[in-house]
Amino acid sequence: MRVSDRRRSVPMMSNGWAGERRTGASDGVRAAPPPTAPRSVAARIRTTAWTVGAAALSLFCTIMTAGLAGFAHTPGWNVAAGCVLNLAAGVALIWRHQHPWRVLALAVAGPLFFATDATAALIALFAVAAAVRDRRLVVSAGAVWIACGVSLTYDAVRRRDYSVLTIGSARPRDGQVPEWNLPLWLPWVVATVLVVVVVGLALLRRARSDLVQAETVLDVRTRESEAMRHQMLRADERARIARDMHDTLAATLSRISLTAGGLQVNSGDGPERVANTASLIQRTAHDGLDELRRIVGVLRAGDGAATAGMDRGLDSIGDLLTAGRAVGVRVTHLTDLAPGQVGPLTGSISYRVVREAVTNAQRHAPGAPVLVAVRGGPDDGLSVEVRNSLPGAAEDTGIVGTGTGLRGLREQATEVGGSFCAERVGDEFVVTCLLPFFS
Structure with a gap:
């Protein structure tokens, strides 16, 4: 042959x-x-x-x-x-x-x-x-x-x-x-030895072959698992980016819409008041664009969406509330923490919670007083609480929320080992978020 x-x-x-x-x-x-x-x-x-x-x-x-x-x-x-x-x-x-x-x-x-x-x-x-x-x-x-x-x-x-x-x-x-x-038994003893040796060598050879094949299959399965894990990580990153973009756009557009609505209602105010309101709308739009650019930059750099927006933490909450007061939100800020005390991820989530809660209060209960309390320590963790009154006949602002912002905040808090709750308590709407202090 x-x-x-x-x-x-x-x-x-x-x-x-x-x-x-x-x-x-x-x-x-x-x-x-x-x-x-x-x-x-x-x-x-x-x-x-x-x-x-x-x-x-x-x-x-x-x-x-x-x-x-x-x-x-x-x-x-x-x-x-x-x-x-x-x-x-x-x-x-x-x-x-x-x-x-x-x-x-x-x-x-x-x-x-x-x-x-x-x-x-x-x-x-x-x-x-x-x-x-x-x-x-x-x-x-x-x-x-x-x-x-x-x-x-x-x-x-x-x-x-x-x-x-x-x-x-x-x-x-x-x-x-x-x-x-x-003796006639000797040939059968020799035959037994020969058969046992042949079968033993064959089984040993087959075991080695099966081991090599199993290792090959294991390598293939490992590579497939790694590929699936990377796909899941990329999908999770895309979901995080989409959530961040939604939160940023929703908060920015809501503030712009409410500020513009207030300007329309108070169109009879003096030119200086109108100019200040227009300037506030412009700053709000610029801030929203800056945050979107930051998110897109993180996406292009491939560093993952988990770090998007982390540069806004506890030190940015004061500026956020100042902008809210400029458009008529009656907000009180209580805190015993200084900027830089908490971890970057905890500070970022805290800022998002306050931003979402204040925006919702401005949207659903315009004119109602809002209380923002940020407290905590290394042992007990960080507590963020936002309360606003619910007037019996709230003004219709024409803005309908989807509820995805609150769900996104709950997911973020859970991912870092914290908790999030948003519910009506009596005649108030209370948002409470507990986070690890150094996360």
């Missing part, structure tokens, strides 16, 4: 006795998965060498056994029949991976019924043991064990000079050569 044909029909492992591996799906043996990459020239040469070596070993042992049997006056028809069957089995070893059961049956037939060796049967058993682990392996090993035992029993009853078990043994310089008269 040509080497090119062997590459297509006999996929083998790169090492191990006769390059055994699991194939032969046509005989009920689970075939090994196809290789993921073309084999190298060295691997092809190694595979061909194992196959040629296995066939050559079987043919050599067959010819040697036939010669010894002939010298021992074994009937010629017996020697010829066994030799023909074993020669056919030696050639059939080339296809032991594609048709392991048929090759094994042919290899067992010779030594089981005629005076020949069981080398081909042992090689075929190696191929079967490398392919299956169920009861079929036990049956195959039993058949080869019987074939080896019968073959070695034939060998044991020959004269010592023509027996494989005793050939080359020590003999006296002069005198008659003694007969050994080997």
Whole structure:
């Protein structure tokens, strides 16, 4: 058979006795998965060498056994029949991976019924043991064990000079050569050792192959898991960015709308008051644009949305409330903390909570007093509380909220190990947020 044909029909492992591996799906043996990459020239040469070596070993042992049997006056028809069957089995070893059961049956037939060796049967058993682990392996090993035992029993009853078990043994310089008269249990012990060694080597080879395959599958699964984790992280970053942009736009546009509405209602005020209100609208719009640019900059830099807006913390709450007072919000600010005392993430979330709560109070309860209290310490954490009265007949500002801002704040607080609550308590609406102090 040509080497090119062997590459297509006999996929083998790169090492191990006769390059055994699991194939032969046509005989009920689970075939090994196809290789993921073309084999190298060295691997092809190694595979061909194992196959040629296995066939050559079987043919050599067959010819040697036939010669010894002939010298021992074994009937010629017996020697010829066994030799023909074993020669056919030696050639059939080339296809032991594609048709392991048929090759094994042919290899067992010779030594089981005629005076020949069981080398081909042992090689075929190696191929079967490398392919299956169920009861079929036990049956195959039993058949080869019987074939080896019968073959070695034939060998044991020959004269010592023509027996494989005793050939080359020590003999006296002069005198008659003694007969050994080997016990009949010895061939079966040798057959047992041979079968156990062959099956053990095959199972060891298969275990190594399975381990390599499992490691390959584990590497693939690990890479897939890493890819999925990165996708989830990117999706989470996009959600954070969308939330930040929503909060920024909603708060900015709400302040602009409410300020413009107040300007429309008080259009009769003096020019100076109108100019101040217009300037406030302009500053609010510029602040919103600056925050959006900051968020987009973080997105382009790839640093994640978690850091977006962190430069606004407790020190920015005062400016936020000052801007609210300029448009008519009656807000009181209570705090016992200085800027820089809390962690950057805690300060950022605190600023967002105050901004969202004051904007909602301005939107849903215009003119109602608002109390902002920011307190805490390293042991108890940071507490942000915003209260505003709910008048019985609130003015309709024409702005409808979606509630996503409060949900986003609750998610942010939960992510850092804090809590968030926004609910109506009596005739007040209370927003409470508890955060770790140094987060």
